[in-house]
Amino acid sequence: MNIILLGPPGAGKGTQAQRLVERHGMRQLSTGDMLRAAVKAGTPIGLQAKAVMERGELVSDEIVSGIIGEELDAMGPDAGAIFDGYPRTEAQAMSLEKLLADRGRTLDHVIELEVDEDALVERITGRFTCATCGKGYHDKFEQPKLPGTCDKCGGTEFKRRPDDNAETVRTRMAEYRAKTAPILPYYEAKGIVTRINGMAEMDEVTAEIEKVIG
Numbered sequence: 450m451n452i453i454l455l456g457p458p459g460a461g462k463g464t465q466a467q468r469l470v471e472r473h474g475m476r477q478l479s480t481g482d483m484l485r486a487a488v489k490a491g492t493p494i495g496l497q498a499k500a501v502m503e504r505g506e507l508v509s510d511e512i513v514s515g516i517i518g519e520e521l522d523a524m525g526p527d528a529g530a531i532f533d534g535y536p537r538t539e540a541q542a543m544s545l546e547k548l549l550a551d552r553g554r555t556l557d558h559v560i561e562l563e564v565d566e567d568a569l570v571e572r573i574t575g576r577f578t579c580a581t582c583g584k585g586y587h588d589k590f591e592q593p594k595l596p597g598t599c600d601k602c603g604g605t606e607f608k609r610r611p612d613d614n615a616e617t618v619r620t621r622m623a624e625y626r627a628k629t630a631p632i633l634p635y636y637e638a639k640g641i642v643t644r645i646n647g648m649a650e651m652d653e654v655t656a657e658i659e660k661v662i663g
């Protein structure tokens with residue numbers, strides 16, 4: 450099974466992808482996570498991507514499609530793939546089609562998480578993660594049970610993304626509207642798009658996704 454999770458920044462794609470990984474042993478292919486890892490490691494791609502990401506603009510199609518191809522090869526043919534934050538442009542959608550076809554994979558579902566953009570700024574600017582295990586938290590909606598200690602791994606260091614500030618978030622949303630939302634009709638024509646209310650409780654969103662993927 451190969452699925453794309455689509456939706457503006459903060460729609461919950463990463464959270465839902467992680468749940469699918471835990472439940473179904475699928476692989477999460479998040480270009481945002483891969484790029485952040487490249488920035489941290491100071492690789493040539495990371496050096497190129499850093500400033501673009503800090504501005505909330507899109508990294509080049511060639512770079513992201515290249516890393517997706519490498520990840521697909523690394524994960525082997527058996528596990529299902531959840532594309533999270535990719536494709537984000539029409540050119541990427543075309544590249545993905547070819548990357549999948551070349552590996553004998555087909556795209557089963559495109560799930561769009563629909564959200565209220567005004568609420569997203571609050572969601573995004575309040576989020577932080579455990580620096581050790583990556584578990585996500587939120588200033589207002591989900592603090593660690595014991596303040597300063599990760600519920601999952603006991604870690605005591607937390608981090609915030611440098612692009613999760615109000616100004617960059619607005620650029621990221623504008624990029625979504627201008628470049629990513631227009632690829633939906635392409636998938637709609639294939640009859641594989643399902644829209645889910647991403648403003649519902651996280652568990653409800655997960656249940657709706659489960660219904661789609663059966």
Ligand code: AMP
Pocket residue numbers: 458480481482484501502503505506507508509510513533534535536537541612621
């Ligand atoms: P994300 O974690 O998905 O919100 O991505 C964070 C940032 O990484 C984006 O604002 C872009 O700068 C970059 N990025 C991630 N995925 C892509 C992609 N598929 N195409 C272009 N840029 C991307």
